[in-house]
Amino acid sequence: MKNQKSNKLRSLLVGVGLIAVAGLIFAGCPSQQRVMDSGDAAQKVYVAPGEHDEYYGFFSGGYSGQLSVWGLPSSRFLKVIPVFSQDPETGYGYSEETKPLLQTSYGFIPWDDSHHPHISQTDGNADGRWIYINANNTPRIARIDLKTFETKEILELPNTGGNHASSFVTENSEYVIGATRFSIPYEMDLDVPIDSYSDEFRGALSFIELDPETGMMNMDFQILVPPYNYDLGRAGKGPSGDWVFFTTYNTEEAHTMLEVNASRYDKDYIAAVNWRKAAELVRNGAGETMDAEYYHNYYEGNQGIAINDVKNQVTVLTPEDGQDFIYFLPTPKSPHGVDIDPTGEYIVAGGKLATVIPVHSFSQMIDAIENERFDGHVENIPILDYDATIVGEVENPGLGPLHTEFDGRGYAYTSVYISSEIVKWSLDTFEVVDRIDAYYSIGHLMITGGDTKNPDARYMIGLTKTAKDRYLPTGPKQNHPAQLYDISGDRMELLLDFPTIGEPHYAQAIHADLIKDNVAQIYEMEDNDHPHALRRIADNRIERDGDVVRVYMGSVRSHFRPDNIEGIRVGDTVYFHLTNLEQEWDVVHGIGIKGANNAEILVAPGQTKTLKWEPTRTGIYPFYCTAFCSALHQEMQGYVRVSAADSDVELTWRTGTN
Numbered sequence: 186m187k188n189q190k191s192n193k194l195r196s197l198l199v200g201v202g203l204i205a206v207a208g209l210i211f212a213g214c215p216s217q218q219r220v221m222d223s224g225d226a227a228q229k230v231y232v233a234p235g236e237h238d239e240y241y242g243f244f245s246g247g248y249s250g251q252l253s254v255w256g257l258p259s260s261r262f263l264k265v266i267p268v269f270s271q272d273p274e275t276g277y278g279y280s281e282e283t284k285p286l287l288q289t290s291y292g293f294i295p296w297d298d299s300h301h302p303h304i305s306q307t308d309g310n311a312d313g314r315w316i317y318i319n320a321n322n323t324p325r326i327a328r329i330d331l332k333t334f335e336t337k338e339i340l341e342l343p344n345t346g347g348n349h350a351s352s353f354v355t356e357n358s359e360y361v362i363g364a365t366r367f368s369i370p371y372e373m374d375l376d377v378p379i380d381s382y383s384d385e386f387r388g389a390l391s392f393i394e395l396d397p398e399t400g401m402m403n404m405d406f407q408i409l410v411p412p413y414n415y416d417l418g419r420a421g422k423g424p425s426g427d428w429v430f431f432t433t434y435n436t437e438e439a440h441t442m443l444e445v446n447a448s449r450y451d452k453d454y455i456a457a458v459n460w461r462k463a464a465e466l467v468r469n470g471a472g473e474t475m476d477a478e479y480y481h482n483y484y485e486g487n488q489g490i491a492i493n494d495v496k497n498q499v500t501v502l503t504p505e506d507g508q509d510f511i512y513f514l515p516t517p518k519s520p521h522g523v524d525i526d527p528t529g530e531y532i533v534a535g536g537k538l539a540t541v542i543p544v545h546s547f548s549q550m551i552d553a554i555e556n557e558r559f560d561g562h563v564e565n566i567p568i569l570d571y572d573a574t575i576v577g578e579v580e581n582p583g584l585g586p587l588h589t590e591f592d593g594r595g596y597a598y599t600s601v602y603i604s605s606e607i608v609k610w611s612l613d614t615f616e617v618v619d620r621i622d623a624y625y626s627i628g629h630l631m632i633t634g635g636d637t638k639n640p641d642a643r644y645m646i647g648l649t650k651t652a653k654d655r656y657l658p659t660g661p662k663q664n665h666p667a668q669l670y671d672i673s674g675d676r677m678e679l680l681l682d683f684p685t686i687g688e689p690h691y692a693q694a695i696h697a698d699l700i701k702d703n704v705a706q707i708y709e710m711e712d713n714d715h716p717h718a719l720r721r722i723a724d725n726r727i728e729r730d731g732d733v734v735r736v737y738m739g740s741v742r743s744h745f746r747p748d749n750i751e752g753i754r755v756g757d758t759v760y761f762h763l764t765n766l767e768q769e770w771d772v773v774h775g776i777g778i779k780g781a782n783n784a785e786i787l788v789a790p791g792q793t794k795t796l797k798w799e800p801t802r803t804g805i806y807p808f809y810c811t812a813f814c815s816a817l818h819q820e821m822q823g824y825v826r827v828s829a830a831d832s833d834v835e836l837t838w839r840t841g842t843n
């Protein structure tokens with residue numbers, strides 16, 4: 186078994202030309218496949234039919250743009266929540282109600298790449314109210330309401346290229362943060378040579394204020410920073426709760442062949458930002474207002490239709506001497522993750538090209554600031570002396586450490602990409618105490634509560650990049666895997682290995698008790714303020730206004746009203762406003778119509794959703810309920826007659842009698 190693993194690793198390492206280096210590292214620390222006795226493992230993940238899992242797991246979708254929900258420890262798949270990509274399964278991004286959520290200053294964007302979900306927090310603990318997630322490509326942050334498990338809001342980030350260091354919340358959900366992975370010209374739409382990078386390009390760190398009652402986002406301010414790549418971020422907690430931390434790489438300011446050119450320096454930086462101080466400066470009039478164009482999309486009231494609020498300005502804070510709110514901590518080498526331990530004291534970086542895991546001390550950082558232990562400045566930002574802030578360097582961490590979470594019992598767990606393993610190390614001695622293989626090439630890892638003040642640290646999920654031989658082969662591309670580990674004992678034990686959806690980058694888990702009792706079972710019909718809702722099924726009707734035809738349609742088991750429609754003409758734009766009048770949990774109806782250049786629309790109990798249809802040919806068009814809703818579901822159908830553009834067939838609708 187071990188040889189097989191070594192061969193797999195060897196093939197993975199060839200691609201990065203690191204076999205020689207890896208050989209040295211592995212010589213000192215042979216890792217091994219360690220799986221708990223299969224009977225014990227099965228018992229630990231077994232959740233009997235009809236029983237519920239103890240945790241919700243939320244996995245980002247990566248290039249699917251969505252968020253998937255899993256039960257842990259059984260690792261049962263529960264649901265995909267569509268966020269940044271159109272979803273034909275539910276009609277998200279296809280229905281008229283949800284299309285506005287995907288509007289941006291670049292127009293309608295049907296896809297994105299979602300990376301880091303983060304659950305809202307109260308006093309440094311996940312509170313289960315909302316989950317935020319970032320879009321990496323066309324920079325945005327979304328808010329998902331954990332009452333309905335639906336995306337309720339999307340905010341575009343101006344002046345940002347690649348919103349990767351996002352969307353992490355502060356310990357009382359005061360702010361959610363974002364940052365530019367790719368620096369770009371700050372001035373909107375500026376057309377300049379790429380060679381002008383160092384002069385014209387800048388980074389921007391975004392501070393999005395959250396409404397404490399509703400979780401709604403507001404772009405409060407941005408901080409203009411040097412043209413590096415800003416990779417990941419995290420908020421502090423407890424003593425460091427007023428601070429957020431971002432990793433940088435490419436402090437070399439390269440704009441081509443970054444693979445070589447952005448790896449020259451031994452150290453890059455962690456940017457430490459006192460968000461409370463920065464916010465206070467902004468309140469007191471610091472910074473300037475700059476032109477920007479960005480969309481804020483959300484639902485207003487109970488209309489159930491997302492709206493677009495187009496913003497034209499953003500407040501920008503530029504570090505100036507003596508302002509005291511941003512510092513750089515030198516950190517080896519091209520650091521990726523930055524993670525803060527439960528006490529808020531340790532700032533751990535994952536230097537993907539570093540030979541150690543550097544650990545900074547927050548209290549030493551504050552001392553260094555007070556005693557001005559600076560090692561120069563860059564664009565008015567003080568660089569702190571490395572020796573002044575560093576408290577430990579974890580030796581022999583494997584090759585390519587990336588991300589760290591914590592168990593609250595004094596240990597940290599770091600994912601290590603190239604040597605494809607997880608290392609457990611002590612926050613007391615900074616020594617590795619355990620290590621276990623990951624299958625294969627691990628990115629993020631996640632511990633239940635592992636980023637909070639009080640981890641419950643029962644389970645750990647490793648999110649790996651390649652499956653290769655781990656499951657039955659499904660063609661040249663296998664789905665990305667996740668592994669579930671038991672970390673309740675001294676040694677990490679592998680329990681389960683399962684394929685996921687999209688490419689999960691980060692995941693979060695929360696005890697189910699914090700969510701499940703608040704989950705809505707229906708939308709209350711009496712709260713439905715949709716302007717085209719059908720409040721009583723008897724009110725079903727069709728209204729024509731020129732070429733626009735609105736069908737006010739209702740569904741109950743097992744029919745639509747109306748179900749026979751005539752008088753539609755080629756050239757009409759037809760809106761089916763379908764209200765699901767059911768008031769019973771999980772009784773969903775849908776509608777699809779032949780030839781519609783659109784997805785079906787699924788409608789939850791008490792909801793109204795709109796399917797747009799532009800018939801191009803005359804004929805008889807069947808439509809039907811797409812969700813198996815009852816014993817007579819196959820009878821739940823109807824017909825639309827489409828006549829020529831100049832036809833004088835009268836507009837009629839009916840249901841019942843033959």
Ligand SMILES: [Cu+2]
Nearest residue numbers: 774810814821
């Ligand atoms: Cu139905």
